[in-house]
Amino acid sequence: MRILIVGPPGAGKGTQAAVLSAELGVVHISTGDMFRAYVDSETELGRQVKAYLDAGALVPDEVTNVMVAQQLTEDVCRAGFLLDGFPRTVGQAEALEALLRDRDCEIDTVLAFDVPEDQVVERLLARGREDDTEDVIRHRQQLYREETAPLLDFYSDRLVTVPAVGSVPDVTARALDALRTRA
Ligand code: AMP
DSSP states (O other): OEEEEEOOTTSSHHHHHHHHHHHHTOEEEEHHHHHHHHHHHTSHHHHHHHHHHHHTOOOOHHHHHHHHHHHSOHHHHHHOEEEESOOOSHHHHHHHHHHHHHTTOOOOEEEEEEOOHHHHHHHHHHHOOTTOSHHHHHHHHHHIIIIITTHHHHTGGGEEEEEOOSOHHHHHHHHHHHHHHHO
């Protein structure tokens, strides 16, 4: 199974991606986690990446697409994967399509996490990550609306909407149901 999770910041993508990938036995690939690991590594690339994360800006495609290409090996394609936080733009989605074509595999299902914006801000402020200040959250939300939301049209043939409100187990159950209806 090859799955994408798309949703606004604070929709619970990371939490659900970890639970769902374990449940389904597929590889969890999170670009946000990868970038945070870069930042922790305290290398020059880590310092450059930190500036983007702190500002809630997108890391340039030259870095992001290469990093994803390294992770999405043929073995991972065969095993199945769940991508969380990538693609975030139509350009990245096109790069992903080309990469998967090379590996002779494709995305089966795109889970679109749907959550009202006021709940999202509350969740993010409660999470308290370093890039969760109100200004940065607002910027990430604007980027989502402008750059990422068009993916819902891009993937309209494989899209299932999952209401991402309620408890973590409730949302997991809804996502698993949605995947079953696509299988
Ligand atoms: P996330 O953990 O998905 O909220 O991502 C945290 C931050 O990592 C984002 O605000 C961006 O700065 C960066 N990031 C994550 N995924 C991407 C991506 N696909 N393209 C560009 N930047 C990304």
